[in-house]
Amino acid sequence: MKLYDFELHAECYAARLMLSLLGVTYQTEAVDFYPEAAHLAPEFRAINPLGRLPLLEDGTLRFGTVQGILSYLAAAYDPTGHWAPDTAVLRGEVAGWMAVAGELAATAGQARLIETMFADGDAEAARAGAEALLRVIDQHLWFGEVEGRDWLCSATHPTIADIACFPHVVLSEDGGISRQDYPAIRRWIDRVKRLEGFTVMSGVFPTSSAL
Structure with a gap:
């Protein structure tokens, strides 16, 4: 199994976190998302026409969106069925929160890209959108x-919905978004960090008890 990866990319982190939580062995191939924008190069588009990261290869299979990667890994490598529950209610809930994760990427994630990787866009509008989402999530x-x-x-138990949303929330301060007013979110972040197999990245630290 190979993950095409950029260390500082929030959705690549979601894929790495899921792989770690499941205990799946994999290799990585670095793709220079910033500053080279190698994910948009013809060579990369030949294997992922969407020109997006992360990209997961498992044998002859390829998954070119983080939603697809998380869903596949949970279905293929979680014998408990906890990460992607198969009841009607939970399938609906997971799908809804995966959509919210996409909105977080477009707001909190975009603010972070603007502030840390000089992406184009309106940082204030992205932050305002993220704050609106965080208020809903915290409540x-x-x-x-x-x-x-x-x-x-x-x-x-946690599901892939938590893993999809987690990176953009935990990295939101990189985009100038304080979590001070969201105590329930801070407690949820702590719970995710205490999961067996949790892994960190630059800007994401273990819980104090794990230091």
């Missing part, structure tokens, strides 16, 4: 805690 998590729920979906 959702807070009410969930009141009801005894720790994760984005109603399952008693």
Whole structure:
């Protein structure tokens, strides 16, 4: 298995995190997302016409979106079925939060790219969009805690929805977005970091108890 990867890319981190949580052995091939924009080069587009990272190869299979990668890994490598539950309710919930992860990429993720990799765009508009999403997520998590729920979906365990959303939330401060006003999100981040197999990246640190 090979992951085409850029160390500082939030969605590449989501793929690496999922692989680590599942204990899957894989190789990486670095793609210079910034500053070279190698993901847009003809050589890379020949294997992923979308020109996007991450890209996962497993034998003859290729998955060129983070949503596809997380869904595939959970279905193929999680014998418990916890990461991608197969009940109607949880499948619907996971799909909904995967869509939210896409919105986080377009707001919090975009603000981070503008601030750290000089991407084009309106940083203030991206931050405003991210703040609106974070308020909704924080409220959702807070009410969930009141009801005894720790994760984005109603399952008693994390799902790929948590992994899809986590990188853009935990890296949001790189885009100038404070998490000070989102205590339920901060507690959720801590819970994700305590999962067996959790792995870090630049800007993402282990919990204090793990130091």
